[in-house]
Amino acid sequence: MDLWMLYALMKKSRLFEEAVAQLWQRGLISGEMHLGTGEEAIIAGIVSQLMPGDAMAVDHRGTAAFLMRGIDPVALLREMLGREDGLCGGRGGHMHLYSKEHLAASSGIVGAAGPRAxxxxxxxxxxxxxxxxxxxxxxxxxxxxxxxxxxxLAAVWNLPVIFVCKDDGWAIITQPQEAARGDMGERVHGLGVNYVAVDGLDVDAVWSAGSQAIERARTGGGPTFLHNRCVHLEGHFLGYELLRVTRRPFQELPKLTVPVLRSFLRKGGGSLKERLAGMKMILSKLWSTMRDPREDENNDPIIRLRQRLMVDPGRLNEVDQNALTEISAVLSAALVEVTR
Amino acid sequence: MRLMYFSEAIDDALAQAMVEDPNIIVFGEDVLLLRRNLLARFGPARVRGTPISESAFLGAGVAAAMAGLRPVVEVWQVDFLSVGLDALINHAAKLEAFTHGNWTAPIVVRVPCGGGYGDGGQHEQSLWGWLAHIPGLSIVVPSTPADAGRLMLSALRQDGPVVFFEHKLLSEIYLAALGSGGRESVQFDVPAEGNRGPVPDKWAPLPLGEAIIRRDGGDLSLISIGVGVHRALEAAQALGKDGVSAQVLDLRTIQPIDKFQVCQAAAKTGHVLIIDEDYEGFGLSGELAAILLEAGISVKYARVCTQTTIPYAQQLEKQMLPNTECIIASAKSLLVG
Incomplete structure (x- = not known):
C-alpha cells in the first residue's frame, strides 16, 4: 500500500468535486448533484486495487469512483456540463456515468449496483x-x-463480488434505526456473505480490508461485504434543505418552521398528543442535522490522512500542489468553450 | 378562493380528506421531509417514512387498502416505481377482476413525474401510458393546482387503485429539492398557471374521466395532459397571431379517459395534434388515434411526444421534451399537409 498514492487520488477527487460544486452553484450543471466528498477513503482504498478486467457498479454518487479508476477527468467534467464531448456525449449526467472500456456503470436507482455487480x-x-x-x-x-x-445470489453462485457499503447514517432524511432492525453484519452474514466492518474514514483500513476481500474473490473465495462508515460532507445532495438550515439558520429556518407551525395549529387533524409527536420528529431531524459531524475534522478522511503524512510536510505540499495544478488544468480544458 | 402552489394544493386537499376520513394514512420515501406539514398536524401514526423498499411498502399499501385503510403511498419519482411495480400490476390492478368485483384495493400512489430540470433519463420519465396499459388502474395527471387538489380528493374516494402523477415542473416542493437546491443561478420553464393558481376554499372532488377545454378554437384541436397542456396553450396563443384558431383539450385523467370530449373536439376541427410528454410509441398518443378510428371520426392527426430516452444535456433535454416551438411547427404542417 502506498499512502502517498492514495492521498493523491483522494486529494484530486476532492478538488475535482469542489470544482463541480462551484459549477453547479453557477448553474452550469443542471439537476441534482450528489457529491462523494467524505467518502474518498472508501473509494480510493478499493478502486486503487482494481486491475484491467475488473468491473464497477456504482450508485448515483459515482464521480470519485470514475475519477480514481482512471477515466478521463476532462470527459467526466464535460459530461456534467452536458457537452457533446463528455464521457457519454452529455446524455447521462453525473448519475448515469458509463465507461464500457472500464466495465464501469452507474445508476440512479438505489440498490441497482447489487444485481449489476x-x-x-x-x-x-x-x-x-x-x-x-x-x-x-x-x-x-x-x-x-x-x-x-x-x-x-452472489453467495450461492460463489461470485467474485465485493459489496462496498458507504454508510453515512442518512438516506436523505431517513436514519438507519428508522429503516432497519437488527445488525447489518448479522444480516449479511445470515445470507452467507463474508462481512467486514471497516472505518471508512481511514484509507489504510479500507485498503487492507479491500485487499483481502479482492484477493479472496480473485481466488474463488466468493463475495465479501465491506461495511464502511463515513460522513457525507455535503449531505445527500447539494443544497439539501436540512443542511441549508444548519448552515444559514436565520435565512432558512423560518422557511421550514413557519409552514410547519401553521399546519400544527390548523383546525381538524390529530390530537394534541399526536401533533406533538409529529413536531418532535421534525425537531429531532433538525437536531440530528444540526449536531453536524462535518464540524469534526476527524470525520474528513483527507484531513485524517494528512495528519499521518505530516511526517514529510515538504512532500505533502508537493502532492497538494500537483493535485491543484492537475485539477486546474482539467477545469480549464473542460470549460474551454463554455466560458468563451 | 385562495391562491396555492401545486403541491400545496394537493397536500391541502389531502389534509381535508384526512380530517374527514381517519382511515387515510400517508407513507413513503422521505415523507417525513416532504410531508412534514402533514406530520405536524396528523402525527407520526398517520404520516410515516419508509425504508427504500419499494416492493415491500407498495405491496403493503395495496394489502392495507384491501384490509380497510386508505393509504396514500409515495415514491420519490415515478421512475423508481419500476422497482416495486409487481404490487400495482399483478396485485392492486387484478384484485377486483379476480374477485369478480367483491374486493378492491383503494390505494392512491402519489408519484412525481416529468422533466425539464436536468435530472436525466432515469429521473424524468412520465410513464403514465405504461401504467394506463394495465386494466384496473386509474391514472390521474393534473395540470393546475385546483385540479390537482380536486383530483386528489376524488382519487381518495375511488374503490380501486389510483396512480396520482404530480409533475415536478409544476411542484414547488420537488423543483426546490431536485432542481434548484437553494441556488438562484438556474431557471426552469415553469408554466405559471400550473405552478400557482386559485383553488376553492373547501375542496370538492372532480370526477375522474372529465376532460376540460382550456381554450376554444375551430381550426385545430391540441389534446394534452399535465405540463403538455401549458405548452399547448402557449403554442395556441402563438398560432392565434398567425390566424390559426387552436382549441386546447386537457384530458386531466388517462384512465378513465374522456372519449366523448376527445371525439367531440376532433369532429369539430378535423385536425388533431396530441402533445404527450410520455414516450411516443405504444402510449397515450396512439390510444387517442385508436379512439378516433373506432368512433369512425376521420381527422388529420399528428403528435408531439418524447421519442427516446431523455438526454441530460440542457439543450438536448429541451429539444426532446414537447416544447412550444415543435408544437407550433407540427400544427402548421398538419394544417398545410
Missing amino acids: VGFALAAQYLRPASVAIAFFGEGAMNQGMLLESLN
Missing part, C-alpha cells in the same frame, strides 16, 4: 477468470430487495 462477476467467471466486480452503495440501499437478493 453480480452480473459483472458472473461474466468474469466465464470470460475473465480472477477478475472481480465491485458494488458501491449506501446504507439506505440495504433495505432494497434487489440488493439483498444480490447478496444471496
